[in-house]
Amino acid sequence: MLAGGLAILGGFVALALLAPLIAPFDPILQNPEAKLLPPSWAHPFGTDNFGRDVFSRVLWGARIDLQIAVLGVVFPFLIGTGAGTVAGFFGGWVDAVLMRIIDVVLAFPFLVLMLSIIAILGPGLASFYIAMALVGWVSYARLIRAQILVLKSQDFAVAAASLGFSRLRIMFRHLLPNALAGSLVFVMSDAVLVLLNGASISYLGLGVQPPVAEWGVMVAEAQGFISQAWWITLFPGLAIVTLAFGFSLTGDALADLMGVHE
Amino acid sequence: MTPLLEICNLSVAFRDGDENRLLLDGITVGLGQGEILGLVGESGSGKSLLCRTVMGLLPSRRLRVTAGAVRLEGRDILNDDIAAIRGRRIGMIFQNPTSHLDPVMTIGRQICEGLGRHRGLTGAAARAEAVDLLAQVGFPDPAEAFSSYAHRFSGGMRQRAMIAVALACEPEILIADEPTTALDVTIQAQILRLLMDLRDRRGLSIILITHDLGVVAQTCDRIAVMRRGQLVEVGEKRALLAAPAHAYTRQLVASHPLLSHAEAALPRHDADGAEPLFDVRGLEVAFPRGGGFLRPRRVFRALKGVSFSVRPGETVGIVGESGSGKSTFARTIMGLTRATAGDVVFAGHSLRSGRAAALKALRSEVAMVFQDPFNSLNPRMTIGQTLAEVLRDQGETPHDRIPGRIGELLDMVGLERALADRRPRSLSGGQCQRAGIARALAVNPKVIVADECVAALDVTIQAQIVALFRDLAEQQGLTLLFIAHDLAIVRNLCERVVVMHHGEIVEDGPSAEVFARPARAYTAELIAAIPDIDPDRPMGGARTNDKNDTNANNANKEELAT
Numbered sequence: 091m092l093a094g095g096l097a098i099l100g101g102f103v104a105l106a107l108l109a110p111l112i113a114p115f116d117p118i119l120q121n122p123e124a125k126l127l128p129p130s131w132a133h134p135f136g137t138d139n140f141g142r143d144v145f146s147r148v149l150w151g152a153r154i155d156l157q158i159a160v161l162g163v164v165f166p167f168l169i170g171t172g173a174g175t176v177a178g179f180f181g182g183w184v185d186a187v188l189m190r191i192i193d194v195v196l197a198f199p200f201l202v203l204m205l206s207i208i209a210i211l212g213p214g215l216a217s218f219y220i221a222m223a224l225v226g227w228v229s230y231a232r233l234i235r236a237q238i239l240v241l242k243s244q245d246f247a248v249a250a251a252s253l254g255f256s257r258l259r260i261m262f263r264h265l266l267p268n269a270l271a272g273s274l275v276f277v278m279s280d281a282v283l284v285l286l287n288g289a290s291i292s293y294l295g296l297g298v299q300p301p302v303a304e305w306g307v308m309v310a311e312a313q314g315f316i317s318q319a320w321w322i323t324l325f326p327g328l329a330i331v332t333l334a335f336g337f338s339l340t341g342d343a344l345a346d347l348m349g350v351h352e
Numbered sequence: 353m354t355p356l357l358e359i360c361n362l363s364v365a366f367r368d369g370d371e372n373r374l375l376l377d378g379i380t381v382g383l384g385q386g387e388i389l390g391l392v393g394e395s396g397s398g399k400s401l402l403c404r405t406v407m408g409l410l411p412s413r414r415l416r417v418t419a420g421a422v423r424l425e426g427r428d429i430l431n432d433d434i435a436a437i438r439g440r441r442i443g444m445i446f447q448n449p450t451s452h453l454d455p456v457m458t459i460g461r462q463i464c465e466g467l468g469r470h471r472g473l474t475g476a477a478a479r480a481e482a483v484d485l486l487a488q489v490g491f492p493d494p495a496e497a498f499s500s501y502a503h504r505f506s507g508g509m510r511q512r513a514m515i516a517v518a519l520a521c522e523p524e525i526l527i528a529d530e531p532t533t534a535l536d537v538t539i540q541a542q543i544l545r546l547l548m549d550l551r552d553r554r555g556l557s558i559i560l561i562t563h564d565l566g567v568v569a570q571t572c573d574r575i576a577v578m579r580r581g582q583l584v585e586v587g588e589k590r591a592l593l594a595a596p597a598h599a600y601t602r603q604l605v606a607s608h609p610l611l612s613h614a615e616a617a618l619p620r621h622d623a624d625g626a627e628p629l630f631d632v633r634g635l636e637v638a639f640p641r642g643g644g645f646l647r648p649r650r651v652f653r654a655l656k657g658v659s660f661s662v663r664p665g666e667t668v669g670i671v672g673e674s675g676s677g678k679s680t681f682a683r684t685i686m687g688l689t690r691a692t693a694g695d696v697v698f699a700g701h702s703l704r705s706g707r708a709a710a711l712k713a714l715r716s717e718v719a720m721v722f723q724d725p726f727n728s729l730n731p732r733m734t735i736g737q738t739l740a741e742v743l744r745d746q747g748e749t750p751h752d753r754i755p756g757r758i759g760e761l762l763d764m765v766g767l768e769r770a771l772a773d774r775r776p777r778s779l780s781g782g783q784c785q786r787a788g789i790a791r792a793l794a795v796n797p798k799v800i801v802a803d804e805c806v807a808a809l810d811v812t813i814q815a816q817i818v819a820l821f822r823d824l825a826e827q828q829g830l831t832l833l834f835i836a837h838d839l840a841i842v843r844n845l846c847e848r849v850v851v852m853h854h855g856e857i858v859e860d861g862p863s864a865e866v867f868a869r870p871a872r873a874y875t876a877e878l879i880a881a882i883p884d885i886d887p888d889r890p891m892g893g894a895r896t897n898d899k900n901d902t903n904a905n906n907a908n909k910e911e912l913a914t
Contacts (some may be wrong), residue, residue, distance in 0.1 A: 245728035249788075252686055253742055253795060254715025263741075267732045 092343030098336030106152040115143035117150040117303040126319045136321035138312060140301075147303040148325050154304040155285060155333065158218070158297075162284035163277055165223035170230025171266070171273060177231065178238025179261050185235070192228045200225060204287070205296065213296045218288060229280070230273055237269035271348040278341025282334040289330055305330050354426070355382030356557050357406070357442075357525055362420035364405055366412075375401055377581045378420070383525065388551055388558040390568030390589070392604070393578035394810035395781075399561045402578070403527045405430075407444055424525075440470045443518035447530040449510035453502040459486070459513045460498030466520035482520065488553075489516045490546055508539035512546065519550070526550075529561045536673035536837065541881040544571050563811060565608045566883035569593055570890065577601050590887055607815040608885050609840035627700075628661035629799060629831055630685060634694035635659070637680050654680040656855040657694065664798065667825050667832040669842030669863065671878070672852035678835045681852070682803050686720060687711045716746065719792035723804040725784035729776040735762075735787045736772030742794040761790040765820060782813035789820065799831040800824075806841065818845050839882055843867050851875050 105112075114132075121141035129136045135144035177188040195203070204221045211217035241247055242265060250260045289306025291297035298304035300311065305326035312322035364376040376398050383389050391399045404410060406422050408430070421428045424441060446452045454462055463482040467473040473481055479498070486494035489512040502510055511531060518526060528547065532540035548571055550556050560572060568575050568589065575592050577585045577600065585598040596602045637655040654677045662668055672678050683689040685696045687703055687710065696703040699717065701710035722728035729738055739758045743749045749757050759769050765786040776784050785805060792800050802821070806814040818841055825832050836842050842849055842863070849866045851859040851874070859866055859875045870876040 245722040245724055246730045248683075248688060249720060249722060249728050249791070250730075251688055252715070252718075252720045253745065253791075254711070255741075255745055259745075264730050268730070 091339055092347065095336050095339030095341075095343055098332060099340060102152050102156060102333050102336065105149055106156050109146075109149040109153060113143075113146035113149045115146040117142065117147045118301045126315065126322075128319070129321055135325040136319065138308075138319070138322045139315055144308075144322055144325055147308060148305070148329050150303040151305045151308065151326060151329065152333075154215075154298055154302065155288065155306075155330070158215070158288035158304075159281045159285045159333070159337070161219050162222045162226070162288060163281050165219060166226030166280075167230050167273065167277055169223055170227035170232075171234050171270075173227065174231035174234030175238055175261055175266055175269070178235040179242060179257070179265065181239075188231065189235075192231060195225060195228045201287075201290070204291065205294070208291065208296045213299065215298055218291055218297050222284060222287075226280070226284070229276065233273050233276060234266075234269050237272060238265050241265050241268055275341050275345040275348065278337050278344060281337040282341075285330065285334055285337070356385045356387075356425060357383040358421075358423040358426075359402070359406065360421045360423065362402070362405065362422060363418045364401060364410070365416055365418045367414050367416060374418075375415070375581050376405065379578075379583050380420075381576050381583060381586055383557050383559060385524075386551060386555045386557055387574065388548070388560060388572045390572030390575045391559060391561045391578060392563065392565060392568055392575060394563060394812065396580075397578040398581040399578050400529055403444070403529060403559060403561060407442060407527065440521050441523055442525045442527060443521060443523035444527040444529065445511070445514045445518050445531050447533050449507065449514040450502065452514055453510060453517070455502055458499050458501055459516070460500075462513075462517050463498075463520045466517060470521040482516075485516045485519055486513075488550075489513070489519070490542075491516075506539075507535055508542060511535065511539075511543050515543075515546065515550075519554075523556070525557045525559070527559045527561070530563070531560070532567065533562070533564075537839075537881040538673065538877060540567070541883070544883070547571065564883065565593070565604060565811070566885050569885045569887045570883040577604065593885065593887065603812055605885065607812040609811075609815070609818075609838065609844055610885065627663075628697075629664050629699060630660075630662040630833075631697040632658060632660045632685060632694070633697075635681070635684060635691055635696065636693040637677075637684050637689060638692045654855055655684065655691075658852075658855070658857055659694075660850060660857060660860065662799075662831060662833065664831055665829050666848055667834065667846045669846030669849045670833065670835045670852060671837060671839050671842050671849060673837060673878070675854070676852040677855040678837075678852050679803055680855075682720070682801050682833065682835055686718065686801060687714050716795065717797055718799040718801060719795040719797040721785075721788050721792050721800060721802040721805040723807055725781045725788060725805075725808060726776055728788050729784060729791070731776055734773050734775050735767075735779075735790075738787070738791055739772070739794050742791055746795060748796065757794075761793055764793060764824070765790045766816075780813075781809050782816065785809060785813075785817055786820070789817075789824075793824070797830070799833065801833045801835070803835045804837065805834075807837065814841070821845060839867075839879060851878070 119142065121137070124133070124137050124141040126139055127133055127137040133143050133145060135148060137143055138147070173188055177185040203225050207221035207224060208217045211220060247260060247264060250264045255264075288297055289304075289309070292304050292306035293310040295310070298307050300307055308326040309323050312319070316323055359379055359381050362376055362379045363374060366373045366375050379402060381389070391402070393399045401411075401415075405417060410417075417430060422430050453459070460479070460482050463485060464473075464478045467478045467481055483494045483498050486497050491497040491509070491512065497505075497513070502513060505513065515526075526547075531547070532543050535543065544567065547558060547560070551558055560568065562568060572589055575585075575587060575589045576583055577592075577598065579600050585592065585596065585601050587597075592601065593605060596605055635655055635658040636653065638651045638653045640651060658677075658681060670678050670681065680689060684691050685698070687696075687707070691703070695705075696710075698710055699713050701713050703710045729735070733741070736758055739761055740754050743754050743757055744751070758772055762769050762772060767783060767786045767790065771779065771783065771787075776787070779787065788805070800821075806817050809817060821832060821834070822845055824830055832846070834842060834846055846863055848861065849859075849863045850857055851866070851872070853874050859870065859872050861871075866875065867879060870879060
């Protein structure tokens with residue numbers, strides 16, 4: 091399972107890196123002569139309503155979408171892990187304040203909150219990452235905090251305290267590595283959600299801006315032609331599903347490997 | 353006489369892919385009517401598995417009975433419909449009653465369930481029978497217990513409730529899997545007495561699984577010794593204990609800490625003149641408990657004014673039952689838990705007035721060893737990394753000397769140097785505990801505080817660790833604060849013993865004296881309740897029921913304050 095998941099992820103990374111070499115066409119070059127061509131040897135995935143090669147666009151899109159999946163997870167992960175560790179370790183008012191902030195964030199529907207933040211900051215990928223970081227960290231913070239709460243009362247943590255280690259050392263050297271397994275698994279399933287999220291936000295016109303090739307944007311732009319030209323939506327859609335599947339597989343395999351049971 | 357239950361040449365194997373391991377290897381043993389058979393052995397020896405096989409409760413699908421038979425009155429119950437037999441003719445009780453009683457069902461209903469299913473009793477008849485059973489197992493107010501939930505009772509009472517649930521089906525055989533391991537000695541004595549009582553009154557046959565040779569010596573008729581899935585020796589208890597035939601049994605008997613015969617540890621030197629290392633005055637610790645919004649705040653007083661001092665080089669054993677405040681005491685003098693009142697002075701530094709200086713002194717001169725050997729080491733670090741971290745943090749060993757020092761530390765605690773690259777998970781409990789001691793020694797401490805550090809280990813390993821502590825204390829002049837609930841170990845290791853009860857020190861004196869002539873009734877009761885390995889020295893001091901225990905718990909554990 092791990093091998094399968096990693097193969098899919100690795101494949102996408104390779105495609106993204108090699109996109110400039112293997113893509114037969116410029117992803118944003120319009121060619122009015124070749125509009126809405128069905129898949130053929132020249133255009134394996136066909137062409138869209140502007141005559142752009144869908145295959146090339148899907149390849150270039152991998153770059154953007156992988157970036158969304160990675161950056162959209164990394165920032166929430168870092169913020170959430172830090173906040174959760176501190177809240178769980180110190181407890182008391184630090185914990186109370188952080189937990190109330192989390193309650194507030196959770197009180198709003200996820201997508202509505204994302205959309206409002208992006209609307210304030212203005213559309214674009216940067217806004218998307220900022221919104222993701224502001225909203226997504228809460229899950230990580232809660233996961234890590236719960237783990238730290240359990241771990242800090244265990245003997246090895248007490249032993250570290252009795253040996254006079256500094257708080258920072260106890261938190262990040264002793265507690266955190268033992269608390270991480272659950273969140274690392276969650277990172278994988280979260281990457282799937284972030285990817286779909288990024289695609290939805292772009293679909294709504296608030297993320298990646300046309301004419302940049304991104305799978306969500308491609309699906310959005312092509313929806314008007316779905317009855318005449320199914321290939322414009324199908325291939326980017328398949329790419330999203332496959333990449334998500336890769337993350338999912340890897341996450342499940344990691345969970346088994348690390349003994350995390352959801 | 354044909355035995356009631358016969359286990360003939362029983363083998364159980366674990367199969368996982370190509371791996372095929374024999375976990376029980378040709379066990380043959382019988383249990384007579386009204387007999388108590390003690391099944392002893394260390395963890396992993398297969399004693400619980402044997403009983404689960406008899407009950408038809410194999411814990412995994414990968415386990416298979418590969419040979420042999422289990423006969424109840426001549427009828428093979430492994431192949432027959434076992435559900436009808438289980439519960440009705442064979443009952444089972446477990447080590448941890450809390451997890452085996454349904455927390456959302458009253459004790460009465462759990463008993464009635466069995467009564468209805470196996471004996472067809474319902475309604476008022478079932479209720480009357482259940483109340484009678486609760487009275488038989490020693491509930492002071494059986495009618496009230498009938499409609500109570502398990503959480504209301506102490507561990508000892510829960511174990512009684514579980515016995516009542518098992519008895520509801522009128523079994524002929526009761527399998528008791530470490531029924532008293534989680535209990536204090538005085539409560540253990542009561543439960544063992546109850547089991548013997550039930551045997552006498554109801555003609556019950558009992559298989560008692562335990563790791564404690566004292567328990568079998570006191571209660572059983574015959575003893576079966578298991579090791580690595582094999583039955584190494586079976587025999588009448590007096591004969592077996594007096595002249596064990598198998599080398600392993602001899603080792604077990606020799607490892608059993610003796611209370612009665614062995615000499616108590618003697619003071620190694622006269623330390624009267626020296627300045628006290630630890631000086632504890634009127635120490636009180638209270639934890640908030642329950643209460644909250646619009647409810648009175650309850651306070652649990654873990655320590656109620658403890659005063660005591662330790663001189664350099666002393667070996668002090670701190671004993672007491674669970675909840676007596678021993679561990680809180682250790683953590684408070686280490687500065688890990690804050691005192692509510694009173695003071696701890698370590699080497700002239702007060703934890704109250706000069707906390708920072710006192711903590712600094714404590715951290716560099718006092719080290720702790722913990723109860724759970726696996727849990728007290730960071731599971732993600734190798735033993736070498738764990739030791740190196742301490743050495744670096746202390747800053748007294750030059751960096752290039754660290755690997756050599758790690759080797760020395762491992763030598764000191766009797767671990768092979770190659771084990772430095774292993775993580776705790778791939779070590780045994782005894783090895784982990786040695787690593788824990790090595791970590792404590794890495795600080796180069798003057799004092800070691802050991803909190804129940806042998807409680808989780810098998811007896812033979814226990815004996816080794818205690819010997820290690822004795823050597824270390826002698827060779828390095830360490831001061832040792834050894835916290836334990838096992839009085840026999842303390843007597844053998846420590847020159848001075850402190851007895852704690854409900855957050856107070858009730859007795860403090862030289863081991864030899866305290867054990868020979870306890871000044872307080874509580875200490876005497878505690879000593880008397882220890883099951884001796886000599887069957888002819890019966891346990892004493894057990895009360896007839898737990899009434900005192902529950903009342904004392906209620907009165908002492910929670911006190912309303914503010």
